[in-house]
Amino acid sequence: MFVACQQTPINMADTIYSGGDILTMRGDTPEYPEAMAIKDGKILFVGSQAEAMKLKSDSTVLVDLNQRTLLPGFIDPHSHLWISGLQSLAANLLPAPDGKGNSIPALIDATKEWAANNKKAIGKVGWIVGFGYDDAQLAEHRHPVADELDKISTEFPVLFIHQSTHLGVMNHKGLEMANITADTPNPVGGVIRRISGSQQPDGVLEEIAFFNAAYNFLKNFDPQANEAIAKAGLNNYAAYGFTTAQEGRATKSVAETWKTLSERDELFLDVAAYVDLEAEMEYMKTHGVSSTYSNHYRVAGVKLCLDGSPQGKTAWLTKPYKVPPAGESKDYRGYPAYEDENIVFALADTAFKYNWQLFAHTNGDAASDQFVRAVRHAANKYGNDDRRTVMIHAQTVREDQLDSMKVLGIIPSFFSMHTYYWGDWHRDETLGKERAYRISPAVSALNRGMIFTEHHDAPVATASSIMILHTAVNRTSRSGDIIGPDQRISPYIALKTLTEWSAYQYFEEDTKGTLEAGKLADLVILDKNPLKIPPEEIINIQVMETIKQGNTIFKR
Numbered sequence: 001m002f003v004a005c006q007q008t009p010i011n012m013a014d015t016i017y018s019g020g021d022i023l024t025m026r027g028d029t030p031e032y033p034e035a036m037a038i039k040d041g042k043i044l045f046v047g048s049q050a051e052a053m054k055l056k057s058d059s060t061v062l063v064d065l066n067q068r069t070l071l072p073g074f075i076d077p078h079s080h081l082w083i084s085g086l087q088s089l090a091a092n093l094l095p096a097p098d099g100k101g102n103s104i105p106a107l108i109d110a111t112k113e114w115a116a117n118n119k120k121a122i123g124k125v126g127w128i129v130g131f132g133y134d135d136a137q138l139a140e141h142r143h144p145v146a147d148e149l150d151k152i153s154t155e156f157p158v159l160f161i162h163q164s165t166h167l168g169v170m171n172h173k174g175l176e177m178a179n180i181t182a183d184t185p186n187p188v189g190g191v192i193r194r195i196s197g198s199q200q201p202d203g204v205l206e207e208i209a210f211f212n213a214a215y216n217f218l219k220n221f222d223p224q225a226n227e228a229i230a231k232a233g234l235n236n237y238a239a240y241g242f243t244t245a246q247e248g249r250a251t252k253s254v255a256e257t258w259k260t261l262s263e264r265d266e267l268f269l270d271v272a273a274y275v276d277l278e279a280e281m282e283y284m285k286t287h288g289v290s291s292t293y294s295n296h297y298r299v300a301g302v303k304l305c306l307d308g309s310p311q312g313k314t315a316w317l318t319k320p321y322k323v324p325p326a327g328e329s330k331d332y333r334g335y336p337a338y339e340d341e342n343i344v345f346a347l348a349d350t351a352f353k354y355n356w357q358l359f360a361h362t363n364g365d366a367a368s369d370q371f372v373r374a375v376r377h378a379a380n381k382y383g384n385d386d387r388r389t390v391m392i393h394a395q396t397v398r399e400d401q402l403d404s405m406k407v408l409g410i411i412p413s414f415f416s417m418h419t420y421y422w423g424d425w426h427r428d429e430t431l432g433k434e435r436a437y438r439i440s441p442a443v444s445a446l447n448r449g450m451i452f453t454e455h456h457d458a459p460v461a462t463a464s465s466i467m468i469l470h471t472a473v474n475r476t477s478r479s480g481d482i483i484g485p486d487q488r489i490s491p492y493i494a495l496k497t498l499t500e501w502s503a504y505q506y507f508e509e510d511t512k513g514t515l516e517a518g519k520l521a522d523l524v525i526l527d528k529n530p531l532k533i534p535p536e537e538i539i540n541i542q543v544m545e546t547i548k549q550g551n552t553i554f555k556r
Contacts (some may be wrong), residue, residue: 013037013044014550020065020528022046024515025072025499030492030531036070038521041549046515068544069529071495072515073243073522074465075502077453078359078392080248081271082226082257083165085233087459089121090114090129090413092449093160094384095137098462103139104148107160111152124441127174127217128156131459134163136311136425142326143193146172155264159217163421164460166308168210169203177215180205187212189337191314196327207308207337226257231266236458238269238554240465241524241543244502244512247273248359248392248457249303252283256477263299268553270296272506274359277302277347289356291507300506301357303392304347306337307367309460310395310430310439311422315364317396322432334364341370348374352382357507358389365396372404384409388505393457395439396431402441406448411505413453414440414497416472417461419484423477437484446489453505454497468537469494469530491530491538 015261017033022084024046025031035052037045045052056062091114101107111130115122122128135143149158149171157174179349182199186192190208192201205213221229225352237245238514247254250273270293275284290298308314316334324332338344348371351358362368368391375389383464387409391397394412397405405412418439426436438444445452454472466552472494475483482488503513511520525545530538544552 005556011055011329012039012174013055013060013301014039014054015061015063017065017070018049018052018054018065019063020067021069021532022065023069023071023495023529023531025495026514026516030136033515036515038550041289041521041551043515043517043521045517048485065525069526070515071524071526072499072513073505073524073546073548074241074498075244075508075512076237076242076246076455076463077502077505078248078390078455079246079252079463079498080165081233081237082230082247082250082254082275083247083464084231084236084458085229085231087131087161088232088236089229090161091128092132093130094132094462095134099132101133102137104144107138107144108148108151111160115152115517122156124556125217125220126156127159127220128153128158128523129161129217130159131161132163133160133169134311134421136422136429143167143204146170146201147393148177149203150173157217159214161214162312164312166309166314167204167206167312168214170205170213171203174213174216175203177202177216180209189335198445206312216478221253223257223260226253227261230257230261232281234267234269234271235554237463238546238548239543240463241526241546241554242269242463243464243522243524243546243548244272244440244506244508249305249361250275250280250299252280255283255287255299256279258297260396262295265295267296268551269548270298272298272300274301274303274357275299277304277351277358278343281350283291284354284356288354301325301359302351304344304358304360304371306344306360306362306370307364308337308514310332310363311425312419312428315396316366316370317364318366318369319435321430323429333366336367336370344370344374345377348378349381352378352384352387355387357387359392360390361392363393363395365398365401368394368397368401372401372408372410375408375410376404379408388507390505392442392455396435397441399444402444402448402450406450410451411451411503412445413455414442414472415457416440416442416454416475417456417467418471419475420467420471420477421461423475423481423483425478427477427481427483438487439483441484442489442493443487446493451501451504452497454494454504465498465524466539466541468498472497473535473538476536491535495530500534521547521550
């Protein structure tokens with residue numbers, strides 16, 4: 001006997017959502033339709049409940065939001081997806097509230113406990129690794145040193161990665177494996193810190209010195225380890241409502257890891273890679289960029305890093321740090337990643353020549369000056385029509401720099417989470433009150449009519465969409481100080497930076513960022529509406545479900 005297969009009619013919905021706030025993120029003011037229907041991973045209809053129900057068939061799933069809030073899935077404007085996975089697998093050295101790393105003994109104890117529970121991984125990789133310590137939050141107000149890391153092990157090399165990821169500490173075994181001795185000079189763009197009164201390294205490494213030494217650890221990862229780390233990152237981001245994630249300075253190895261996972265159809269959210277422009281130039285010339293995803297992966301552009309971190313006092317400023325690092329003069333202003341500006345100009349020129357979207361890390365305003373000069377130089381040679389160049393962090397940009405950025409079409413992607421995590425530190429130690437209160441000047445950009453985004457920069461901070469919203473709206477520090485009251489943005493604009501404006505930054509505004517018919521059914525459900533609660537309560541919002549093209553990839 002023949003039985004006909006029951007199929008949903010072509011114009012009928014797979015799922016209809018209603019019963020809560022549906023926030024489309026279209027336009028300058030909040031828009032709340034009654035219902036939304038999706039089919040085949042795309043939005044079919046947004047509008048009234050009555051019209052939505054006309055799209056219901058016997059197989060349509062009706063979802064009652066139970067007064068929860070449905071939004072476009074969050075789009076990660078900048079972070080480091082793979083290394084955030086590494087952070088989640090290493091010893092947790094983060095200070096409160098994200099960990100217990102508030103003293104050097106606590107760091108040592110946490111790492112010893114992790115080492116005891118991860119003997120197999122240590123045996124395979126050959127290193128003991130802790131991630132996320134922050135000298136600004138340690139009781140000792142200094143970095144741990146090699147002698148202290150020797151208390152964890154003298155048999156294995158030990159690596160502590162600073163929360164900024166721009167500095168790190170190694171025990172003596174690690175220094176030995178990195179061939180760092182009293183006779184080793186500082187590399188260009190980095191510093192090997194020394195024991196006071198001598199040339200002996202104390203274990204603390206800055207910028208290029210740290211990156212070069214850390215390679216001794218990273219080179220031990222085989223493809224299987226790289227993939228396990230990548231998947232840990234995916235799970236982490238999905239739990240915070242992200243349906244698009246960024247690999248913000250990909251090496252060839254990491255880019256190939258994501259490509260392999262995509263070819264095996266093992267990616268469950270979109271991953272956009274921005275490849276290290278200098279280190280992987282030949283890789284980029286061979287592979288290029290793609291405007292579309294293949295099984296949720298694409299190489300979207302390239303990344304430059306022009307300075308360090310303000311909390312680590314390595315960002316390149318035009319005016320001195322309020323309190324310079326130990327051993328530095330009162331005129332200390334950090335330093336550039338490239339002492340020869342011609343190299344930066346040549347790299348920017350190459351990105352423009354090949355039409356690779358260009359991202360550049362600039363924390364200090366001197367680095368921002370350099371990037372503006374480089375973009376202007378490249379634009380004069382190759383044109384500048386709708387390139388959507390992005391200045392990552394842009395934390396200390398001045399008003400005159402924002403004027404130049406608007407003219408050149410440079411999108412700032414701010415890091416307002418600093419106002420909570422390091423706001424007090426910037427006020428008292430790095431920048432002083434005047435500059436600290438202007439860190440990540442979102443309102444200054446908004447007043448110029450500029451589109452901007454807000455990011456978490458994981459693993460520098462946790463990959464929390466909610467902390468992005470909370471800090472951009474409130475700018476409240478750990479001590480309760482409001483770090484720049486006049487730079488606080490509204491909850492609606494904060495949501496724009498993670499949805500519509502992030503989609504624009506990626507050239508993906510036609511498929512993502514707002515809830516409109518024809519766009520991807522990339523969605524997030526929150527337990528509360530950020531627009532309808534007191535701003536100080538945004539921090540308590542929870543992501544209840546993350547949906548990628550109609551499929552649930554996280555559910556609380």
